Amino acid sequence: MAIDLDDYGWPGGEIPPSGTLGRIVRVDRGECDVATAAGFVRALSDSQRAQSEIAPATGDWVLVDEDPELGPLISQVLPRANSLSRRDTSEAGLEQVLVTNVDAVLIIHGLDRPFPAGRLERLLVIAWDSGADVAVVLTKADTRAGKAADDVSATIRAVAPETPVLIVGGEEGLDEVVAWTGPGRTVALLGESGAGKSTLVNGLLGEELLAIGEVRGGDAKGRHTTVSRKLVHLPGGGLVIDTPGIRAVGLLDTEEALDRVFGDLQDLSAECRYADCAHDTEPDCAVTGAVGDGSVDARRVARYRALRSELAEQRVRDEERGRRSRRGRR
Ligand SMILES: Nc1nc2c(ncn2[C@@H]2O[C@H](COP(=O)(O)OP(=O)(O)OP(=O)(O)O)[C@@H](O)[C@H]2O)c(=O)[nH]1
Ligand SMILES: [Mg+2]
Ligand SMILES: [Zn+2]
Structure with a gap:
């Protein structure tokens, strides 16, 4: 089955002369499904031969070569327009690229949980860090939990007033999400297990393509039904990437995105007496002052300080690890 790569978001431009151009629609255990002009191809990622190169991720544009022994092989990952990444919490410190070449990131949250x-x-920091447009989608508005929509929307307005909030419940509200998709545009879904990401993709597709999980009674947590990141082409044009639920949202050293989430506190910091003010017990601290006069929420400042010190500790650990591995190599 022939595929028009423009439908898969090919931005155009120079195609390196060797190999077959394609976009990765799924990665699992060292193998990738790639959409090419001639149809879908299952290719090995060439991690042995090209160790210095980047590991392919869902959303990547790649070149596939035919290896006489191994069959289709990904020989090159083309430069990425952007990527959505988090810090891998198991392999401390490593950047884990979730998906690449995305135009928008939708943070999915189920109203059946706080x-x-x-x-x-945290989700906003990693989503904004990708450079893509970001919105929050609240799901399950059609259930009793839907009553929480106003409260949750208020939380989002308090944290990030300019972030669009879309509300869906079953079929209801899907149009608004459709408006975020469009021909050649890639939208990635991000959120915890059971939030309703795969349900949303099925809703956009108008068919039950993806497996949907059950949510345990009691704690409303999902069971990690989706296990790989999968890019699907929508009938009305556009692409959406379903991802497995993420629990821990480890931050990379993303000062810029952090500043965006806490831009007001960052601006206030400029008026503190000390340039390196930790907004704790320092005298003439503009942030503490703003908390005192009620213009800034104390809990928000506490979270800001916690994230900053987490990043500072990570930086120390990274340097330590760097020193150790340099010593190891000698
Ligand atoms: N009533 C209702 N149920 C929903 C809605 N969205 C999701 N659900 C239910 O929530 C449960 C979890 O949905 P999934 O789509 O599997 O969640 P997920 O985010 O893909 O979860 P993982 O794949 O584990 O990351 C399923 O039982 C869905 O039927 C909704 O808008 N309304
Ligand atoms: Mg899923
Ligand atoms: Zn201060």
Whole structure:
């Protein structure tokens, strides 16, 4: 089955002369499904031969070569327009690229569970860090939990007033999400297990393509039904990437995105007496002052300080690890 790569978001431009151009629609265990002009190809990622090169991720534009022994092989990952990454919490310190070449990131949250502001802030930091447009989608508005929509929307407005909030419940509200998609545009879904990401993709597709999980009674947590990141082409044009639920949202050293989430506090910091003010017990601290006069929420400042010190500790650990591995190599 022939595929028009423009439908898969090919931005155009120079195609390196060797190999077959394609876009990775799924990665699992060293193998990738690649959409090419001639149809879908299952290719090995060439991690042995090209160790210095980047590991292919869902959303990547790649070149596939035919290896006489191994069959289709990904020989090159083309430069990425952007990527959505988090810090891998198991392999401490490593950047884990979730998906690449995305135009928008939708943070998906189910109204059947609380949405702590701290979690939203972390998700916003990694979503904004990709450079893509970002919105929050609240699901399950059609259930009794839908009553929470106003409260959760208020939390989002308090944390990030300019972030669009879309509300869906079953079929209801899907149009708004469709408006975020469009021919050649890639939209990635991000959120915890059971939030309703795969359900949303099926809703956009108008068919039950993806497996949907059950949510355990009691704690409303999902069971990690989706296990790989999968890019699907929508009938109305556009692409959406379903991802497995993420629990821990490890931050990379993303000062810029952090500043965006806490831009007001960052601006206030400029008026503190000390340039390196930790907004704790320092005299003439503009942030503490703003908390005192009620213009800034103390809990928000506490989360800001916690994230900053987490990043500072990570930086120390990274340097330590760097020193150790340099010593090891000698
Ligand atoms: N009533 C209702 N149920 C929903 C809605 N969205 C999701 N659900 C239910 O929530 C449960 C989890 O949905 P999934 O789509 O599997 O969640 P997920 O985010 O893909 O989860 P993982 O794949 O584990 O990351 C399923 O039982 C869905 O039927 C919704 O808008 N309304
Ligand atoms: Mg899923
Ligand atoms: Zn201060």
